[in-house]
Amino acid sequence: MVAATISVQSAAAAVPAQRFIDDYLLYLLARASHVVSTEFHTVLRRAGVQVPVWRVLATLAGSPGETVSGLADACLLQQPTMTKLLDRMVRDNLVKRLPDPKDRRVVRIQMTTRGETVVNELLASAKKHETEVLARHPDIDATALKTLLRGMIGRHRRGKRLPG
Amino acid sequence: MVAATISVQSAAAAVPAQRFIDDYLLYLLARASHVVSTEFHTVLRRAGVQVPVWRVLATLAGSPGETVSGLADACLLQQPTMTKLLDRMVRDNLVKRLPDPKDRRVVRIQMTTRGETVVNELLASAKKHETEVLARHPDIDATALKTLLRGMIGRHRRGKRLPG
DNA sequence: TGGTCTTTTATGAAAATGCATGCTACTAAT
DNA sequence: ATTAGTAGCATGCATTTTCATAAAAGACCA
Numbered sequence: 001m002v003a004a005t006i007s008v009q010s011a012a013a014a015v016p017a018q019r020f021i022d023d024y025l026l027y028l029l030a031r032a033s034h035v036v037s038t039e040f041h042t043v044l045r046r047a048g049v050q051v052p053v054w055r056v057l058a059t060l061a062g063s064p065g066e067t068v069s070g071l072a073d074a075c076l077l078q079q080p081t082m083t084k085l086l087d088r089m090v091r092d093n094l095v096k097r098l099p100d101p102k103d104r105r106v107v108r109i110q111m112t113t114r115g116e117t118v119v120n121e122l123l124a125s126a127k128k129h130e131t132e133v134l135a136r137h138p139d140i141d142a143t144a145l146k147t148l149l150r151g152m153i154g155r156h157r158r159g160k161r162l163p164g
Numbered sequence: 165m166v167a168a169t170i171s172v173q174s175a176a177a178a179v180p181a182q183r184f185i186d187d188y189l190l191y192l193l194a195r196a197s198h199v200v201s202t203e204f205h206t207v208l209r210r211a212g213v214q215v216p217v218w219r220v221l222a223t224l225a226g227s228p229g230e231t232v233s234g235l236a237d238a239c240l241l242q243q244p245t246m247t248k249l250l251d252r253m254v255r256d257n258l259v260k261r262l263p264d265p266k267d268r269r270v271v272r273i274q275m276t277t278r279g280e281t282v283v284n285e286l287l288a289s290a291k292k293h294e295t296e297v298l299a300r301h302p303d304i305d306a307t308a309l310k311t312l313l314r315g316m317i318g319r320h321r322r323g324k325r326l327p328g
Numbered sequence: 329t330g331g332t333c334t335t336t337t338a339t340g341a342a343a344a345t346g347c348a349t350g351c352t353a354c355t356a357a358t
Numbered sequence: 359a360t361t362a363g364t365a366g367c368a369t370g371c372a373t374t375t376t377c378a379t380a381a382a383a384g385a386c387c388a
Binding site: 022025033133140156 | 182183184185186187188189190191192193194195196197198199200201203204219222223225226227238240287290293294297298300301303304306309310312313314315316317319320
Binding site: 067068069079080082083084087103105106107 | 335336337338339
């Protein structure tokens with residue numbers, strides 16, 4: 001819409017100087033993510049569950065037996081952060097650590113019964129919330145948007161380690 | 165990573181049992197944002213600039229004289245976090261605090277010369293990076309995507325914010 | 329077998345963040 | 359003017375995250 005399409009020179013006066021960030025893809029992505037996530041965080045607060053805890057539980061819901069590093073990657077956290085988060089979640093009886101029979105370096109994380117109870121309620125709320133969000137945006141093709149986002153994610157997975 | 169892929173029923177083979185989060189809009193948004201931002205953070209690290217510092221400078225670049233709360237909102241941070249971040253940025257001679265002549269409660273933030281120098285280099289890098297990202301995704305209509313994201317952002321502003 | 333390199337998780341000190349609250353300044357109503 | 363209410367910023371403490379590094383196990387190779 002509007003601006004950005006008008007040519008450069010004389011148009012500059014006609015286009016009010018927007019902030020850089022308001023046309024910066026990385027910012028728009030971050031802000032959109034933040035805005036919709038913040039809505040759901042209200043649900044989490046009411047349930048007394050911290051955001052990173054929810055992320056771990058939601059990840060484990062679909063893929064039990066994740067490793068510490070795997071969870072860190074999935075939850076967009078650093079590995080030491082995940083280790084300490086898991087310390088708290090073990091303390092709160094949401095998950096437990098199990099040794100990997102094949103590789104003794106690896107620690108596999110499994111939800112406790114309590115963890116599963118908690119996540120099941122939250123998963124229902126999350127799906128409901130997602131539906132509400134999409135309902136507010138009838139112009140958005142959810143499937144297409146998700147495909148697009150997965151494309152952005154996938155095409156950048158050049159190894160899951162720190163880029164030099 | 166590992167298994168968990170072994171199908172449960174024959175139908176499961178047709179529809180691979182995805183993790184919940186892999187089809188969850190909020191997660192895909194967060195992950196896409198994280199992935200592309202992380203790329204740019206490499207640039208920031210090389211420049212010795214922390215991520216929140218970059219966000220403040222980038223915001224000020226297009227809109228000088230922001231308030232503390234305005235910056236917190238723009239940078240997706242809480243107000244006390246912003247106050248402390250600004251303490252450090254003042255200490256590092258990137259910005260300065262100025263009183264607002266109309267309202268003595270308000271503190272206006274202005275970049276120093278050094279701040280402007282730093283941000284100008286980073287803005288150039290950011291634009292270059294954005295171009296690269298979009299170049300990797302020829303299937304994505306940048307204008308349409310940005311419009312979509314702005315829509316998501318705008319339609320959720322049920323908070324107190326400029327009516328703009 | 330022994331040495332070296334890599335991978336995986338944990339730890340510890342320092343830095344940043346979140347939350348509640350305090351304080352000052354403006355606003356509105358009486 | 360007085361009071362009450364609100365807005366904007368700062369502060370203190372507890373919690374969390376980060377950064378660098380350690381420790382332990384597996385992989386590779388001579």
